[in-house]
Amino acid sequence: xxxxxAGAGIGIANLPNQRHAIASKKGSNYTxxxxxxxxxxxxxxxxTLFTTTIKTPKTYxxxxxxxxxxxxxxxxxxxxxxxKQFGVKLTVVDTPGFGDYTNNRDSWMPIIDFIDDQHxxxxxxxxxxxxxxxxxxxxxxxxxxxxxxxxxxxxxxIEVMKRLGTRVNLIPVIAKADTLTPTDxxxxxxxxxxxxxxxxxxxxxxxxxxxxxASTKRNMNIMAAMPFSVIGSTDDVVTVDGRTVKGRxxxxxxxxxxxxxxxxxxKLRQLLIRTHMLDLIHSTEETHYENYRRAQMETRKIGExxxxxxxxxxxxxxxxxxxxxxxxxVRLEENRFRSWEQQLIAERDRLNKDLEAEHSHIKALxxxxxxxxxxxxxxxxx
Amino acid sequence: MAHRIGRRKNVKKGxxxxxxxxxxxxxxxxxxxxTLCDADVVPKRExxxxxxxxxxxxxKIKPYTVxxxxDGVKISLTVVDTPGFGDMIDNEYxxxxxxxxxxxxxDDILSEESRIKRNPRxxxxxxxxxxxxITPTGHSLREIDIELMKRLSPRIxxxxxxxxxxxxxxxxxxxxxxxxxxxxxxxxxxxxxxPYDPEEDDEETIDENSELRSLLPFALIGCEEEIMVNGRxxxxxxxxxxxxxVDNTQHCDFAKLRFALLSSHLQDLKEITHDYLYExxxxxxxxxxxENLSD
Numbered sequence: 001x002x003x004x005x006a007g008a009g010i011g012i013a014n015l016p017n018q019r020h021a022i023a024s025k026k027g028s029n030y031t032x033x034x035x036x037x038x039x040x041x042x043x044x045x046x047x048t049l050f051t052t053t054i055k056t057p058k059t060y061x062x063x064x065x066x067x068x069x070x071x072x073x074x075x076x077x078x079x080x081x082x083x084k085q086f087g088v089k090l091t092v093v094d095t096p097g098f099g100d101y102t103n104n105r106d107s108w109m110p111i112i113d114f115i116d117d118q119h120x121x122x123x124x125x126x127x128x129x130x131x132x133x134x135x136x137x138x139x140x141x142x143x144x145x146x147x148x149x150x151x152x153x154x155x156x157x158i159e160v161m162k163r164l165g166t167r168v169n170l171i172p173v174i175a176k177a178d179t180l181t182p183t184d185x186x187x188x189x190x191x192x193x194x195x196x197x198x199x200x201x202x203x204x205x206x207x208x209x210x211x212x213x214a215s216t217k218r219n220m221n222i223m224a225a226m227p228f229s230v231i232g233s234t235d236d237v238v239t240v241d242g243r244t245v246k247g248r249x250x251x252x253x254x255x256x257x258x259x260x261x262x263x264x265x266x267k268l269r270q271l272l273i274r275t276h277m278l279d280l281i282h283s284t285e286e287t288h289y290e291n292y293r294r295a296q297m298e299t300r301k302i303g304e305x306x307x308x309x310x311x312x313x314x315x316x317x318x319x320x321x322x323x324x325x326x327x328x329x330v331r332l333e334e335n336r337f338r339s340w341e342q343q344l345i346a347e348r349d350r351l352n353k354d355l356e357a358e359h360s361h362i363k364a365l366x367x368x369x370x371x372x373x374x375x376x377x378x379x380x381x382x
Numbered sequence: 383m384a385h386r387i388g389r390r391k392n393v394k395k396g397x398x399x400x401x402x403x404x405x406x407x408x409x410x411x412x413x414x415x416x417t418l419c420d421a422d423v424v425p426k427r428e429x430x431x432x433x434x435x436x437x438x439x440x441x442k443i444k445p446y447t448v449x450x451x452x453d454g455v456k457i458s459l460t461v462v463d464t465p466g467f468g469d470m471i472d473n474e475y476x477x478x479x480x481x482x483x484x485x486x487x488x489d490d491i492l493s494e495e496s497r498i499k500r501n502p503r504x505x506x507x508x509x510x511x512x513x514x515x516i517t518p519t520g521h522s523l524r525e526i527d528i529e530l531m532k533r534l535s536p537r538i539x540x541x542x543x544x545x546x547x548x549x550x551x552x553x554x555x556x557x558x559x560x561x562x563x564x565x566x567x568x569x570x571x572x573x574x575x576x577p578y579d580p581e582e583d584d585e586e587t588i589d590e591n592s593e594l595r596s597l598l599p600f601a602l603i604g605c606e607e608e609i610m611v612n613g614r615x616x617x618x619x620x621x622x623x624x625x626x627x628v629d630n631t632q633h634c635d636f637a638k639l640r641f642a643l644l645s646s647h648l649q650d651l652k653e654i655t656h657d658y659l660y661e662x663x664x665x666x667x668x669x670x671x672x673e674n675l676s677d
Binding site for chain 1: 407408409427429431432433435436437438469470471472473474517518519520521522524525526529546548549551552561565568619620621622623624625626627632633
């Protein structure tokens with residue numbers, strides 16, 4: 001190893017600055033997936049996070065026009081943000097319909113498929129001769145919104161989080177945390193962490209150790225707050241002591257978004273944007289993508305398309321229903337034929353009976369005739 | 383008017399009332415029951431081992447009986463809790479469990495009525511009202527809400543309530559209530575809406591019932607602990623930004639609902655159960671058996 005002395009440097013020390021210049025020109029792709037039942041404040045949260053309306057709130061006027069389709073959709077919203085000349089191509093993926101139905105069996109499939117598809121798409125593009133303009137929608141982090149029941153994670157949460165954790169940087173979030181008192185929140189967080197550990201759910205972690213002590217302390221603070229409690233609000237309200245803040249105004253007080261005693265929003269924002277955005281992006285590319293690629297490469301050749309198992313659960317239901325109808329129809333037709341056959345048999349028997357009756361009638365007449373003839377002939381002979 | 387006369391007659395004997403509470407876990411059902419009875423009637427949910435958290439628990443029907451004293455009137459209140467409702471990944475079978483329970487109580491009465499020698503100590507376990515806890519999403523009714531209320535309202539008085547209503551700011555709450563009632567009307571769900579006759583009833587009754595009707599669905603907050611507020615003890619929840627009081631009608635509708643259930647509308651709910659809901663069930667059941675016999 002050759003070390004250069006201070007003052008006689010060759011310019012390696014300037015590399016970080018150069019990299020910064022290159023990165024800020026190129027900007028960055030950042031994809032966040034929001035997962036959770038409707039009504040947990042996902043839209044409000046994302047708008048609060050980026051202090052702009054990324055996604056418009058739900059309208060209710062057309063809710064009665066709902067078709068019978070009970071599916072989980074993947075909604076993609078794109079935005080281009082810029083701050084201090086650094087541009088971010090933000091993609092927010094929402095999952096309306098997840099967890100909203102009476103039967104939520106397999107409702108996570110479209111979400112899992114979406115995540116895998118992005119890895120797949122990137123992999124395929126990367127294998128093309130021309131790979132300058134790659135469209136990269138690989139999900140860098142997934143925020144899973146937990147309902148603030150105060151009890152524990154639901155079976156549905158566990159099923160989905162298990163599958164998400166192995167594919168994407170999973171960050172659990174306690175939604176609408178202003179429903180929980182500090183004691184309730186503390187108990188809830190503790191229990192969620194116990195369940196996550198016991199069920200082997202892989203959540204996002206990052207290296208805590210850093211060059212300076214302040215960063216290390218900050219990192220540890222952030223990790224300790226997981227799962228993050230959030231309150232979302234894009235409205236300005238006035239607190240009891242006259243400050244104007246982003247918050248929610250109740251009859252009994254104002255819950256503030258950026259007050260660390262009220263919720264962990266600030267810590268989460270720090271994680272997602274200020275300090276760990278790069279780590280989220282890198283770990284997606286280096287760990288999750290590589291895992292996917294390796295798993296696929298082991299079984300497939302370059303260029304071969306993915307074998308798609310179309311296992312949409314709603315289609316399975318339809319298939320079942322159709323099969324039932326079909327068997328029902330067949331049964332009805334068979335019954336119809338059987339009764340028709342029986343009718344014919346009955347008819348034949350009846351006709352046979354009549355025939356026999358006629359036959360015996362004829363025989364009787366013949367016998368009568370004969371007897372009459374016998375009785376007659378001797379007379380004739382006289 | 384009938385309910386007021388009934389009250390005077392039975393004050394000495396006391397009343398019997400059965401209330402069923404249905405809603406997904408974490409909506410404050412258990413806390414509500416304990417707050418209503420001002421006692422630890424239903425034990426707090428024991429969270430299982432974290433290793434077992436992924437195991438789905440089917441719905442259970444659990445009745446608890448408690449003796450209350452409402453302004454000198456004795457009420458024997460039976461609360462039927464339904465833990466496990468809506469907690470599974472596939473909840474299609476919840477409805478039938480509850481419906482089955484309600485109909486079994488009707489069946490018991492039916493067979494008792496047809497006895498030649500009736501049991502004088504027969505206990506009427508029919509459920510007089512069902513409080514359905516709507517998840518406070520802030521949007522509108524979910525599929526499971528609509529399904530449940532539709533399926534159960536032919537057999538029981540359904541009263542929709544919003545659990546953990548301290549999730550909402552006043553405007554959000556008003557909007558949510560409005561949308562929920564619109565949904566209920568759109569789907570033709572016959573809930574118990576404090577009926578009155580504009581021609582027959584007196585003004586006081588009409589006002590009382592209209593007010594209760596306008597509060598639907600009742601916004602509920604439950605709390606079993608008492609805290610100090612300005613030198614007095616109140617039942618409330620203490621947040622870093624303020625205190626929500628259960629008995630404060632500005633904060634939630636708990637007090638009004640409690641009065642309606644245990645005092646003003648207790649008789650009405652029982653009468654509708656007996657004269658209308660039970661009679662319908664009886665007619666349907668007997669017609670069905672008649673049909674089966676004639677086949």
